[in-house]
Amino acid sequence: MNTFALMRDTWPVGFPAMSAILGSIVGSFLGVVAERVPGMVMEEEGSSNLLFPASHCPVCQHTLAAWENIPLVSWLVLRGRCRSCHTAIPLRIFLIELFSALFFGITAWCMPDVQALFSLWLLAAFLLPLTMIDWRYQLLPDCLTQPLLWAGLLLHAFDHRLPLRDALFGAVAGYLSLWLLYWAFRLTTGREGLGYGDFKLLAALGAWCGWQSLPVLELVAALSGIVGYFTLFNLNKNNLTISFGPYLSFAGIVVFISQQFAFIF
Structure with missing residues (x-):
């Protein structure tokens, strides 16, 4: 904890920026949780778990490449659509990553x-x-x-x-x-x-x-x-x-x- 406190004191801008990047990554995982847990709980036939299968388009089953999984950036580059079938990627996926990034960054800046x-x-x-x-x-x-x-x-x-x-x-x-x-x-x-x-x-x-x-x-x-x-x-x-x-x-x-x-x- 002392290391992080020292990092924030000596790097007052960089620490919130790094926290925002961490928040976008965490938000990407939380989006998977929000999308997959209901199916797991309701025991839908063929429902996935949090790790398998890999991230994919639910319409055409296209497995996302690494560059298509970059939080925030990939959604913007792809313009909110699947690269394979051009089906719209739900806006909520982008919003949860954005909210997490902002939340982590802002709280890192102001929490004492x-x-x-x-x-x-x-x-x-x-x-x-x-x-x-x-x-x-x-x-x-x-x-x-x-x-x-x-x-x-x-x-x-x-x-x-x-x-x-x-x-x-x-x-x-x-x-x-x-x-x-x-x-x-x-x-x-x-x-x-x-x-x-x-x-x-x-x-x-x-x-x-x-x-x-x-x-x-x-x-x-x-x-x-x-x-x-x-x-x-x-x-x-x-x-x-x-x-x-x-x-x-x-x-x-x-x-x-x-x-x-x-x-x-």
């Missing part, structure tokens, strides 16, 4: 503590594919939410700025708060308002941020969800389906970042 920076990157690496998957499929896979929860508990087992007890209670309280809300809504209306994946995601965020942060986290998620709902409603009034996972993820990032600055200052 290197250990907190790496923790934030790890948190974002889970939340970004979870957001994309839930947005498209209304699904929050256990294979991502459960490791995220354990990572939060392990983080605070070694980083004692937040007591491990608070992280553990945060996980329990996070799950129970949405579980109770789910059953209250279901018994009152006869309908389901939340999914079990939302309980697990909030439990994981409670482990990362502690039980004290849950009221603020839920408030930010609810307010951003309301804004998102009315925005989407005005854009598409037919077949509108709202996923809560993206708003929980947004709130988790906001709260975790605010905590790091509070710990420092």
Whole structure:
């Protein structure tokens, strides 16, 4: 950690630039996670895993060459189309790489503590594919939410700025708060308002941020969800389906970042 701190102090422009390049590479992998995990979870016939087969066009099965796998650059060079069959490459592939590059670069420039920076990157690496998957499929896979929860508990087992007890209670309280809300809504209306994946995601965020942060986290998620709902409603009034996972993820990032600055200052 001291090496990275020294690198940032002596190379204030280069460190964020290198972080942005790293972010684009990480984003490229997270795009694969977001594209392939739903098929793996739903056990689609012939579904792939994260490593095999190699990156390819889903239409013509053209295996991508090394130069076609360069984050951001390849999409721009190919003008968003497969080199073989000219099928459009989804814009979301480019956007997740761009967002990851910007996120890593900006946070590397402004985060005061290197250990907190790496923790934030790890948190974002889970939340970004979870957001994309839930947005498209209304699904929050256990294979991502459960490791995220354990990572939060392990983080605070070694980083004692937040007591491990608070992280553990945060996980329990996070799950129970949405579980109770789910059953209250279901018994009152006869309908389901939340999914079990939302309980697990909030439990994981409670482990990362502690039980004290849950009221603020839920408030930010609810307010951003309301804004998102009315925005989407005005854009598409037919077949509108709202996923809560993206708003929980947004709130988790906001709260975790605010905590790091509070710990420092």
